[in-house]
Amino acid sequence: MARHFDGTDDAIHIPVPAGAATAYSQHGLLNIVVPPGTEMATSWEEGFNNAEHEKYLLVTNTGASHWVAFDGASRQTTPSAAAMASDTWYGQGFTQNATTLTHYFNGVAVGSVAAAGIYSLYAAPVMALGHGTANGFMTCRWAEWALWSEILTAREFAALAKGFSPLLIRPHALLRYMPLLGRITPEREYIEGLTATHVNSPVQYDHPRVIMPRDAIYLP
Amino acid sequence: VTYVKFHESWENEPSTDTPITAEALDHIEEGIQDAHDAIDAIVLEAENVTIADAAGDFTATTVEGALAEIQTDVEALSARDLAIPWQIVFGAQAAESPTASFATFDVRGNGHVVLDFDASTDEYMWFRGFLPAGYAGGGVNVTLIWAATSATSGNVVWATSFEAIHVGGHDIDAEAIGTVMFATAATDSVSGDTTATTIAHAHGAEMDSPAAGSMFRLKVMRDANDGADTMTGDAELLMVVITEQ
Numbered sequence: 001m002a003r004h005f006d007g008t009d010d011a012i013h014i015p016v017p018a019g020a021a022t023a024y025s026q027h028g029l030l031n032i033v034v035p036p037g038t039e040m041a042t043s044w045e046e047g048f049n050n051a052e053h054e055k056y057l058l059v060t061n062t063g064a065s066h067w068v069a070f071d072g073a074s075r076q077t078t079p080s081a082a083a084m085a086s087d088t089w090y091g092q093g094f095t096q097n098a099t100t101l102t103h104y105f106n107g108v109a110v111g112s113v114a115a116a117g118i119y120s121l122y123a124a125p126v127m128a129l130g131h132g133t134a135n136g137f138m139t140c141r142w143a144e145w146a147l148w149s150e151i152l153t154a155r156e157f158a159a160l161a162k163g164f165s166p167l168l169i170r171p172h173a174l175l176r177y178m179p180l181l182g183r184i185t186p187e188r189e190y191i192e193g194l195t196a197t198h199v200n201s202p203v204q205y206d207h208p209r210v211i212m213p214r215d216a217i218y219l220p
Numbered sequence: 221v222t223y224v225k226f227h228e229s230w231e232n233e234p235s236t237d238t239p240i241t242a243e244a245l246d247h248i249e250e251g252i253q254d255a256h257d258a259i260d261a262i263v264l265e266a267e268n269v270t271i272a273d274a275a276g277d278f279t280a281t282t283v284e285g286a287l288a289e290i291q292t293d294v295e296a297l298s299a300r301d302l303a304i305p306w307q308i309v310f311g312a313q314a315a316e317s318p319t320a321s322f323a324t325f326d327v328r329g330n331g332h333v334v335l336d337f338d339a340s341t342d343e344y345m346w347f348r349g350f351l352p353a354g355y356a357g358g359g360v361n362v363t364l365i366w367a368a369t370s371a372t373s374g375n376v377v378w379a380t381s382f383e384a385i386h387v388g389g390h391d392i393d394a395e396a397i398g399t400v401m402f403a404t405a406a407t408d409s410v411s412g413d414t415t416a417t418t419i420a421h422a423h424g425a426e427m428d429s430p431a432a433g434s435m436f437r438l439k440v441m442r443d444a445n446d447g448a449d450t451m452t453g454d455a456e457l458l459m460v461v462i463t464e465q
Contacts, residue, residue: 153324155324155326155336156324158324158326159324159325159326162326162327163327164325168313168317168325169317169325170317170319171316171317172317172319173319211313211325211327211333212313213313213314214311214313214314215314216308216309216310216314216347216348216349217308217309217310217311218306218307218308218309218350218352219306219307219308219309220304220306220307
């Protein structure tokens with residue numbers, strides 16, 4: 001079961017390591033209600049609760065999405081991805097190296113903008129699902145969110161968008177994996193067993209397809 | 221011993237043809253005794269069926285040598301003795317990815333999970349397994365079940381190799397594989413139809429000399445830059461099967 005965010009005050013915050021700053025990728029499966037209002041489905045907060053440094057996924061009224069990088073002075077916006085339909089799961093991710101943020105939508109690179117890998121003012125980012133900094137809550141559902149310490153390829157983003165578990169994609173570089181199954185509250189992170197912070201009460205929602213790792217079979 | 225009646229048919233008075241004599245009554249009593257002895261003998265047979273857990277021996281004997289003794293080692297009756305080769309089956313999701321030059325996961329057609337191997341760059345994946353304790357040292361066959369993403373002609377060059385993980389004798393920080401074995405296989409004329417390509421690995425260097433009951437890794441690679449690899453597009457690996465020779 002995924003998590004449903006009500007667009008009013010629901011969110012889940014996941015601590016992410018600052019060490020991912022050199023080059024990293026993140027991906028999750030997003031499901032929205034159209035029209036969503038022009039809100040933030042998720043944001044990468046540096047210096048949590050400080051609106052000055054962040055990267056957020058903005059979804060417009062048409063269901064189109066793009067990442068915005070805000071360094072405290074100016075905003076850089078990636079080109080818009082194709083509009084999302086209601087109650088449909090989409091792969092949403094980005095890669096970030098020292099200078100560039102690239103938006104991946106359903107396994108396809110939509111476009112890039114110049115953005116610093118990390119803003120030096122803050123050391124410990126937080127991934128906030130369901131809203132932007134301190135506002136911009138969005139009616140949406142998230143599942144299978146993960147963070148890697150390497151730059152994934154388009155084909156890997158395509159696999160993730162098709163439902164392959166992050167456990168199958170560069171497991172050696174997997175820093176955070178939050179299945180968001182909705183079975184326990186607060187949600188637990190898979191790699192280090194971290195506990196997410198729930199803001200109000202995101203509820204369960206039907207989980208999308210997930211293709212899990214599988215062991216060998218021995219016969220007879 | 222078959223029981224024979226003293227008289228076939230007893231007759232009532234006034235007939236004197238079947239008198240009740242001591243001889244007749246003894247005959248009847250002996251018959252009853254024989255029947256009880258036979259029953260006791262059956263119980264004795266059951267008591268003589270034993271299984272020795274420590275040795276795995278199954279032993280069955282009968283009283284008075286009526287049947288020959290049967291004895292066998294139950295634990296030794298392995299699949300090998302029955303001439304059934306063991307197999308290790310890996311689906312695509314059992315693959316482990318190297319840090320670079322890896323095949324990528326994909327879903328084909330009606331939900332088939334596959335690994336895509338590129339047409340121009342050598343890509344590979346690992347499959348981790350455990351060599352059964354009953355491995356007799358006769359080598360294995362590695363069968364790759366695959367299809368083309370779109371091609372309907374051309375050849376794929378597959379390369380397979382083993383890495384035996386000897387306990388206390390293999391540094392897992394370094395790759396150390398045995399002899400790489402190759403097979404050039406033509407794709408099916410229908411891109412969605414699968415092809416089974418089998419590569420034999422003799423015991424020894426071709427298997428990196430693993431011990432029975434030990435861990436190993438199988439490396440499966442598409443040797444895409446080999447001149448004999450002429451198929452365009454990805455080769456999609458669905459399953460890997462290791463079969464004892």
